[in-house]
Amino acid sequence: MNIKRVNRISEEVRKVVSELIFNGLKDPRIGSMTTITRVDVTRDLRFAKIYVSVLGEEDVKLDTIVGLNSAKGFIRKEIGNRIELRYAPEPIFFLDESIENAIHMSKLIEEVNKDIHTNKDEDNE
Numbered sequence: 001m002n003i004k005r006v007n008r009i010s011e012e013v014r015k016v017v018s019e020l021i022f023n024g025l026k027d028p029r030i031g032s033m034t035t036i037t038r039v040d041v042t043r044d045l046r047f048a049k050i051y052v053s054v055l056g057e058e059d060v061k062l063d064t065i066v067g068l069n070s071a072k073g074f075i076r077k078e079i080g081n082r083i084e085l086r087y088a089p090e091p092i093f094f095l096d097e098s099i100e101n102a103i104h105m106s107k108l109i110e111e112v113n114k115d116i117h118t119n120k121d122e123d124n125e
Contacts, residue, residue: 001043013048013089014039016082020075021068029067031060037096041089048079048089051096061095068093 018036033055040049052068054061068075072091080088 001045003043006041006043006045009045009083009085009089010039010041010048012083013041013050013079013091016079017050017075017091020078024078025067025071025074027067027071029063029070031056031064034064035099037098045085045087045089048091049094050091051094053096053099055100065093065095 014036017039021030021034021036031054035053036050037053038051040051041047042049050068052064054064068091072093075091076088079091
């Protein structure tokens with residue numbers, strides 16, 4: 001299948017699942033700070049790897065993944081209803097911690113910069 005079409009479908013699936021998380025799913029296990037960072041649909045359109053970022057403690061992240069996995073059937077049905085495809089791809093959820101890693105790296109860089117400025121000030125005195 002054409003890679004451009006697969007990418008377009010991946011983006012549409014991302015939009016549908018994001019909208020469902022904010023408006024359609026009533027599961028209290030799904031954290032309020034949940035975002036869909038990326039969706040990779042396989043070339044045969046049978047599976048959708050959905051990468052989910054959850055800000056919060058580890059138990060909130062795990063509860064969110066459990067909640068999303070329990071809603072797989074509903075999510076797949078909604079994907080099928082909203083996107084015209086022969087087969088609705090089966091969602092597979094993965095925890096994506098890239099945003100938290102980026103925040104951590106940013107904090108480390110800020111600390112190093114503060115140390116550098118502090119050492120420069122001490123050297124100038």
